Amino acid sequence: MELLERFAAGDLEAFEVLFRQHQKEVYAWIVRIVRDTGIAEDLTVETFWRIYKHRSQFRPDGNFRAWARRIGTNAALDHLRQAHPESELPDNLACASTGDPALGSERRRQVKEAFHQLPAKYRLVATLALIEDEPYANIAQAVGISESLVKVRLFRAVRMLRKKLNSLRPEVTTK
Amino acid sequence: MSNEELDKEMKELLKQAIAPAQDSELRRDLWPQMLRKLDQQPIPVATVPWFDWLLASLAGAALLFFPGIIPALFYHL
Numbered sequence: 001m002e003l004l005e006r007f008a009a010g011d012l013e014a015f016e017v018l019f020r021q022h023q024k025e026v027y028a029w030i031v032r033i034v035r036d037t038g039i040a041e042d043l044t045v046e047t048f049w050r051i052y053k054h055r056s057q058f059r060p061d062g063n064f065r066a067w068a069r070r071i072g073t074n075a076a077l078d079h080l081r082q083a084h085p086e087s088e089l090p091d092n093l094a095c096a097s098t099g100d101p102a103l104g105s106e107r108r109r110q111v112k113e114a115f116h117q118l119p120a121k122y123r124l125v126a127t128l129a130l131i132e133d134e135p136y137a138n139i140a141q142a143v144g145i146s147e148s149l150v151k152v153r154l155f156r157a158v159r160m161l162r163k164k165l166n167s168l169r170p171e172v173t174t175k
Numbered sequence: 176m177s178n179e180e181l182d183k184e185m186k187e188l189l190k191q192a193i194a195p196a197q198d199s200e201l202r203r204d205l206w207p208q209m210l211r212k213l214d215q216q217p218i219p220v221a222t223v224p225w226f227d228w229l230l231a232s233l234a235g236a237a238l239l240f241f242p243g244i245i246p247a248l249f250y251h252l
Binding site for chain 1: 182185186188189190191192193194195196199200201202204205206208209212213216218
Protein backbone atom coordinates (compact mmCIF):
# COMPACT_ATOMS: atom_id res chain seq x y z
CA MET A 1 0.00 0.00 0.00
CA GLU A 2 1.26 3.47 -0.83
CA LEU A 3 2.43 5.81 1.93
CA LEU A 4 -0.49 8.23 1.52
CA GLU A 5 -2.99 5.38 1.50
CA ARG A 6 -1.50 3.97 4.68
CA PHE A 7 -1.62 7.44 6.25
CA ALA A 8 -5.27 7.92 5.27
CA ALA A 9 -6.01 4.52 6.82
CA GLY A 10 -4.55 5.73 10.13
CA ASP A 11 -1.09 4.12 10.04
CA LEU A 12 1.03 6.04 12.59
CA GLU A 13 4.30 4.98 10.97
CA ALA A 14 3.17 6.41 7.63
CA PHE A 15 2.19 9.60 9.43
CA GLU A 16 5.65 9.79 11.01
CA VAL A 17 7.29 9.47 7.59
CA LEU A 18 5.08 12.25 6.21
CA PHE A 19 5.73 14.37 9.29
CA ARG A 20 9.48 14.10 8.88
CA GLN A 21 9.24 14.79 5.15
CA HIS A 22 7.13 17.93 5.50
CA GLN A 23 7.76 19.44 8.95
CA LYS A 24 10.50 21.82 7.75
CA GLU A 25 8.42 23.16 4.92
CA VAL A 26 5.30 23.62 7.04
CA TYR A 27 7.35 25.34 9.76
CA ALA A 28 9.05 27.64 7.24
CA TRP A 29 5.65 28.70 5.89
CA ILE A 30 4.11 29.29 9.31
CA VAL A 31 7.08 31.18 10.74
CA ARG A 32 6.82 33.69 7.90
CA ILE A 33 3.23 34.38 8.94
CA VAL A 34 3.52 34.47 12.74
CA ARG A 35 7.17 35.65 12.84
CA ASP A 36 7.96 33.88 16.10
CA THR A 37 10.01 30.68 16.12
CA GLY A 38 8.50 29.21 19.30
CA ILE A 39 4.92 29.86 18.22
CA ALA A 40 5.72 28.52 14.74
CA GLU A 41 7.00 25.25 16.26
CA ASP A 42 3.84 24.85 18.31
CA LEU A 43 1.68 25.66 15.30
CA THR A 44 3.58 23.16 13.15
CA VAL A 45 2.75 20.44 15.67
CA GLU A 46 -0.85 21.70 15.84
CA THR A 47 -1.00 21.58 12.03
CA PHE A 48 0.10 17.95 11.91
CA TRP A 49 -2.29 17.09 14.74
CA ARG A 50 -5.12 18.51 12.62
CA ILE A 51 -3.77 16.64 9.60
CA TYR A 52 -3.82 13.37 11.50
CA LYS A 53 -7.24 14.14 12.95
CA HIS A 54 -8.72 14.72 9.49
CA ARG A 55 -6.72 12.02 7.70
CA SER A 56 -9.88 10.27 6.52
CA GLN A 57 -10.78 13.39 4.51
CA PHE A 58 -7.50 13.24 2.59
CA ARG A 59 -7.64 11.61 -0.84
CA PRO A 60 -4.52 9.49 -1.31
CA ASP A 61 -4.25 10.72 -4.92
CA GLY A 62 -4.27 14.34 -3.69
CA ASN A 63 -1.42 16.76 -3.03
CA PHE A 64 -0.31 16.27 0.58
CA ARG A 65 2.07 19.23 0.47
CA ALA A 66 -0.65 21.67 -0.60
CA TRP A 67 -3.09 20.19 1.92
CA ALA A 68 -0.56 20.52 4.75
CA ARG A 69 0.22 24.10 3.79
CA ARG A 70 -3.45 24.99 3.77
CA ILE A 71 -4.04 23.48 7.20
CA GLY A 72 -0.91 25.24 8.45
CA THR A 73 -2.21 28.54 7.12
CA ASN A 74 -5.50 28.01 8.93
CA ALA A 75 -3.66 27.20 12.16
CA ALA A 76 -1.57 30.37 11.79
CA LEU A 77 -4.69 32.40 11.02
CA ASP A 78 -6.41 31.03 14.14
CA HIS A 79 -3.36 32.10 16.14
CA LEU A 80 -3.43 35.63 14.65
CA ARG A 81 -7.12 35.88 15.54
CA GLN A 82 -6.53 34.76 19.12
CA ALA A 83 -3.44 36.89 19.73
CA HIS A 84 -4.09 39.85 21.97
CA PRO A 85 -4.54 42.94 19.81
CA GLU A 86 -2.62 45.11 22.23
CA SER A 87 0.44 42.84 22.21
CA GLU A 88 3.55 43.83 20.35
CA LEU A 89 4.33 42.37 16.95
CA PRO A 90 6.55 39.34 17.61
CA ASP A 91 10.04 40.19 16.60
CA ASN A 92 12.27 37.29 17.65
CA LEU A 93 12.71 36.06 14.09
CA ALA A 94 15.99 36.78 12.36
CA CYS A 95 15.19 39.31 9.66
CA ALA A 96 16.95 40.53 6.56
CA SER A 97 17.91 43.69 8.38
CA THR A 98 16.95 45.52 11.53
CA GLY A 99 15.14 48.09 9.46
CA ASP A 100 16.05 51.10 7.45
CA PRO A 101 17.98 53.52 9.65
CA ALA A 102 16.54 56.33 7.55
CA LEU A 103 13.11 55.39 8.82
CA GLY A 104 12.79 56.81 12.31
CA SER A 105 12.11 54.46 15.19
CA GLU A 106 8.88 56.30 15.97
CA ARG A 107 7.69 55.90 12.40
CA ARG A 108 8.62 52.19 12.42
CA ARG A 109 6.67 51.75 15.62
CA GLN A 110 3.66 53.46 14.04
CA VAL A 111 3.79 51.24 10.97
CA LYS A 112 4.14 48.11 13.11
CA GLU A 113 1.30 49.22 15.35
CA ALA A 114 -0.98 50.00 12.42
CA PHE A 115 -0.09 46.70 10.77
CA HIS A 116 -0.75 44.73 13.94
CA GLN A 117 -4.18 46.31 14.25
CA LEU A 118 -5.29 44.91 10.90
CA PRO A 119 -7.84 42.08 11.05
CA ALA A 120 -6.09 38.70 10.96
CA LYS A 121 -7.18 37.68 7.46
CA TYR A 122 -5.88 40.94 5.99
CA ARG A 123 -2.67 40.80 8.02
CA LEU A 124 -2.00 37.29 6.77
CA VAL A 125 -2.35 38.27 3.11
CA ALA A 126 -0.42 41.51 3.58
CA THR A 127 2.43 39.75 5.40
CA LEU A 128 2.85 37.16 2.68
CA ALA A 129 2.35 39.48 -0.30
CA LEU A 130 3.95 42.74 0.81
CA ILE A 131 6.65 41.67 3.27
CA GLU A 132 7.53 38.16 2.09
CA ASP A 133 6.93 38.78 -1.64
CA GLU A 134 4.99 35.55 -2.02
CA PRO A 135 3.20 35.19 -5.39
CA TYR A 136 -0.57 35.71 -5.27
CA ALA A 137 -1.17 32.22 -6.63
CA ASN A 138 0.67 30.61 -3.70
CA ILE A 139 -1.20 32.74 -1.18
CA ALA A 140 -4.53 31.92 -2.84
CA GLN A 141 -3.81 28.19 -2.73
CA ALA A 142 -2.65 28.29 0.88
CA VAL A 143 -5.61 30.33 2.11
CA GLY A 144 -8.12 28.52 -0.07
CA ILE A 145 -9.42 31.58 -1.88
CA SER A 146 -9.13 32.89 -5.43
CA GLU A 147 -6.31 35.13 -6.61
CA SER A 148 -8.86 37.88 -7.16
CA LEU A 149 -9.88 37.68 -3.52
CA VAL A 150 -6.23 37.83 -2.47
CA LYS A 151 -5.93 41.09 -4.44
CA VAL A 152 -9.14 42.43 -2.88
CA ARG A 153 -7.89 41.64 0.63
CA LEU A 154 -4.55 43.21 -0.14
CA PHE A 155 -6.21 46.34 -1.49
CA ARG A 156 -8.35 46.60 1.66
CA ALA A 157 -5.36 45.97 3.91
CA VAL A 158 -3.38 48.74 2.22
CA ARG A 159 -6.36 51.09 2.44
CA MET A 160 -6.81 50.34 6.16
CA LEU A 161 -3.10 50.78 6.79
CA ARG A 162 -3.03 54.13 5.05
CA LYS A 163 -6.06 55.27 6.99
CA LYS A 164 -4.53 54.22 10.31
CA LEU A 165 -1.18 55.80 9.47
CA ASN A 166 -2.85 59.00 8.36
CA SER A 167 -4.72 59.18 11.64
CA LEU A 168 -1.51 58.56 13.59
CA ARG A 169 0.74 60.90 11.67
CA PRO A 170 -0.57 62.60 8.52
CA GLU A 171 2.83 63.31 7.03
CA VAL A 172 3.70 59.61 6.92
CA THR A 173 1.67 58.85 3.85
CA THR A 174 0.41 62.07 2.35
CA LYS A 175 2.27 63.35 -0.65
CA MET B 176 -1.74 57.99 -7.57
CA SER B 177 -2.78 54.55 -8.93
CA ASN B 178 -3.49 51.52 -6.75
CA GLU B 179 -0.28 49.85 -7.90
CA GLU B 180 1.74 52.87 -6.88
CA LEU B 181 -0.02 52.96 -3.52
CA ASP B 182 0.73 49.25 -3.04
CA LYS B 183 4.36 49.80 -3.93
CA GLU B 184 4.66 52.72 -1.56
CA MET B 185 3.05 50.78 1.28
CA LYS B 186 5.23 47.77 0.49
CA GLU B 187 8.37 49.86 0.85
CA LEU B 188 7.11 51.39 4.07
CA LEU B 189 6.24 47.99 5.54
CA LYS B 190 9.52 46.43 4.50
CA GLN B 191 11.40 49.24 6.18
CA ALA B 192 9.43 48.74 9.39
CA ILE B 193 9.08 44.94 9.30
CA ALA B 194 11.92 43.23 7.48
CA PRO B 195 11.25 39.97 5.60
CA ALA B 196 12.06 36.77 7.44
CA GLN B 197 15.51 35.56 6.55
CA ASP B 198 16.03 32.57 8.78
CA SER B 199 13.03 30.30 8.57
CA GLU B 200 14.84 27.00 8.96
CA LEU B 201 13.63 24.51 11.54
CA ARG B 202 16.42 23.78 14.00
CA ARG B 203 15.12 20.60 15.61
CA ASP B 204 12.97 17.58 14.97
CA LEU B 205 9.42 18.17 16.19
CA TRP B 206 8.34 14.53 16.11
CA PRO B 207 8.85 13.97 19.90
CA GLN B 208 6.65 17.04 20.51
CA MET B 209 4.10 15.60 18.08
CA LEU B 210 4.02 12.30 19.95
CA ARG B 211 3.51 14.13 23.25
CA LYS B 212 0.58 16.02 21.76
CA LEU B 213 -0.94 12.82 20.43
CA ASP B 214 -0.64 11.33 23.94
CA GLN B 215 -2.10 14.39 25.65
CA GLN B 216 -4.82 15.09 23.09
CA PRO B 217 -5.78 11.79 21.52
CA ILE B 218 -7.66 12.07 18.27
CA PRO B 219 -11.34 11.85 19.19
CA VAL B 220 -13.12 8.79 17.89
CA ALA B 221 -15.95 9.72 15.56
CA THR B 222 -19.13 9.59 17.62
CA VAL B 223 -22.76 9.93 16.62
CA PRO B 224 -24.20 13.18 18.03
CA TRP B 225 -27.02 12.79 20.56
CA PHE B 226 -29.56 14.56 18.31
CA ASP B 227 -28.92 12.00 15.57
CA TRP B 228 -29.83 9.25 18.03
CA LEU B 229 -32.93 11.25 19.00
CA LEU B 230 -34.02 11.63 15.38
CA ALA B 231 -33.43 7.94 14.70
CA SER B 232 -35.48 7.04 17.79
CA LEU B 233 -38.32 9.32 16.74
CA ALA B 234 -38.31 7.87 13.23
CA GLY B 235 -38.28 4.32 14.63
CA ALA B 236 -41.15 5.10 17.01
CA ALA B 237 -43.17 6.66 14.20
CA LEU B 238 -42.73 3.53 12.06
CA LEU B 239 -43.65 1.30 15.02
CA PHE B 240 -46.80 3.17 16.07
CA PHE B 241 -47.93 4.20 12.59
CA PRO B 242 -46.97 1.33 10.25
CA GLY B 243 -49.30 2.79 7.65
CA ILE B 244 -46.65 5.34 6.75
CA ILE B 245 -44.23 2.62 5.61
CA PRO B 246 -45.77 2.21 2.10
CA ALA B 247 -45.89 6.00 1.77
CA LEU B 248 -42.22 6.17 2.76
CA PHE B 249 -41.26 3.57 0.15
CA TYR B 250 -43.36 5.41 -2.45
CA HIS B 251 -41.41 8.62 -1.84
CA LEU B 252 -38.06 6.85 -1.84
